[in-house]
Amino acid sequence: MRLTQGTFSFLPDLTDAQIRGQIEYCLRNGWAVSIEYTDDPHPRNTYWEMFGQPMFDIRDAAGIMSELQACRRTFAQHYIKINAFDSSLGRESLRLSFIVGRPDKEPGFALERREAGGRHVQYTTRSYAVERPEGERY
């Protein structure tokens, strides 16, 4: 099951040229771009691992692209995303976040039903990947 999250979730994966274009757009707006990866892509997991520091004071996408290539080499079978943080007053939050790397096989999520009081049913999702310990998933 192909995981979709973030800004361009309705589009097919961006090519490197398109990613570069998006990064240029972020830099033009003065946003700090950072790279994050995880092997626990549950939609409610907002705490992905940082790959290096968020990159401030960058003028050109080339530096970030080379960092992204390094991340892909290191975590070839992880999910990788690019975030753009807007530090301007009143905003101070992510403006853009999209997936730029994914494992070859994505097992997807299970839907679990738990019966509560009466006939009430609670639903939750669980990633098949997290059945194995960290580092052995994917």
Place this chain on the structure above:
Amino acid sequence: MMDSIANTPANGQARREDPPAQAGAAPQLDLDAAFRDSNIGEVLDKLERELIGLEPVKSRIRDIAALLLVDKLRHSLGLSAGAPSLHMSFTGNPGTGKTTVALRMAEILHRLGYVRKGHLVAVTRDDLVGQYIGHTAPKTREVLKRAMGGVLFIDEAYYLYRPENERDYGQEAIEILLQVMENQREDLVVIFAGYKDRMDTFFRSNPGMSSRVAHHIDFPDYTPGELHAIAGLMLEQMQYRLDSEADTALLEYIERRIRQPHFANARSVRNALDRARLRQASRLFDRRGGVLSKEDLVTIKAADIRASRVFTAAKSVEPGVSDNR
């Protein structure tokens, strides 16, 4: 078949209208138009106007500009020789304008489309080399990332290499630099700067570095006349002017200062002017109570310059200046 049908009339027409052009059957290239479009003339003029002296530097910059312009035209025809290597080394005594030229270089390369953003990141050893094992590589990469799309200016680059300490982390920074200089040539231009003799030693002990730096540019010392002209430009920028006596005094000052130790070319001149401003201010302050005109505020008089230590030290030789200190 399709081709011949499509081509015949066009070729025929070309032959009829303009027989000599037919031989190449290629689009006419307009170097003048490319030159105008790049606005490079404007930058080169500015360089000519604002950089006094430095003939070898200017002629090299013109060469590089021409090369890049021709490369652009070749590229438009689909001819490619790969991006030329433009890493440079600027050597010269202090105050000969290495940083200033590097700034200009970033602008020129940007106009010619060689670097994408045209900013200059100026660093020294401290910004590249870490303090413990594993600290250097991320630090150097960080700086390189910031410089991508522009020019990385490494001042006093010879400090990167410390032969007396074989475990010095500078070597690691050099290796990362080399790798990026070679593989990401289109992403950034690295300029090494420093004093001539020490840079020569640096390049001798790092042959890999030397061969990757295509342009070794030497900045000559300025003549007194050039320094005088530079002082004129500086004063213009600071919105001061010299009266005619002060002008002669300044030229005299420069001639004496050159012979003294720790002479740093244009930087010494700037410092001298700053001190003259200081003296001018206190001169005006001493006669407060009177009315000051704008003329008073912008004029530096001979006394402001002749009060310098450079003149008092040589008083015995030059009795004519004894009335000022």
